[in-house]
Amino acid sequence: MKARTTTLRIAGAALAAGALAWVALGGVTGTSPKDVVAAQSIADEGPGYAIEDGAYPNADKILAEQKIKLKSGDGHILLAECTGAPELMEVFSHANEKICFRVTGNKGYLSLEIPAVFGVKGNDYAAQVQMSTGSEEKTFSVGKNTWTAVGETADEQGRDFMLLEIRTAK
Structure with missing residues (x-):
């Protein structure tokens, strides 16, 4: 029933x-x-669809205030205040001193431009940074939780390198 x-x-x-x-x-x-x-x-006439283009939020404001050109990414590598916290990735540049990034998720990607980068301090993620000098591009592996010489400090000629990409994985 x-x-x-x-x-x-x-x-x-x-x-x-x-x-x-x-x-x-x-x-x-x-x-x-x-x-x-x-x-x-x-x-x-209703609201349109939200289309995610991967552009970094407030990139123009960050460029004007901090001289850091953040282009696009997957949202897992974010500009952060440098507090000395061990979970932050630190990028050292002659042009900007120290710039910090918070990494979340299992993997991350960020396209950016930071000139004159000479070192990166890794965090708990395996990381690679893509850099360029003139027309030459180089990829550097960044050790977990250690200082890694990149760009000028890893180049025999001591040339300035621009940081173009950061990729991370757990």
């Missing part, structure tokens, strides 16, 4: 949903094509 009651309830709910859909689509007598077009145009 209980199974039959449940089946009747499900069938009744389906019938009601079908009737509502029929009414919404203009199946009721007296609904003109003009009314349907009006309803569609109102729906078309």
Whole structure:
């Protein structure tokens, strides 16, 4: 008896949903094509879709105030205040002194531009930094929780390197 009651309830709910859909689509007598077009145009004026382009939030403000060009990323490597906390990744630059990043999640990616970078102190993540000098690009592996010489300090010619990307993984 209980199974039959449940089946009747499900069938009744389906019938009601079908009737509502029929009414919404203009199946009721007296609904003109003009009314349907009006309803569609109102729906078309609603808010658009949010499209995530990966652009770093407030990048223009950060560039103006701190001279750090943050381009895009996956949201797992974020600019942070340098507090000396061991979970922060620290980037050392002649142009900006020390810049810190908080890393979250299992992996992270950040595209940026910081000139004259000469060292990176890693955190609990394995990291790689992509850098360039002139037309030459180099990738440096950053040790976990240690200071790693990159750019000028790892270059035999002592050239300035621009930091272009940071990639991290747990």
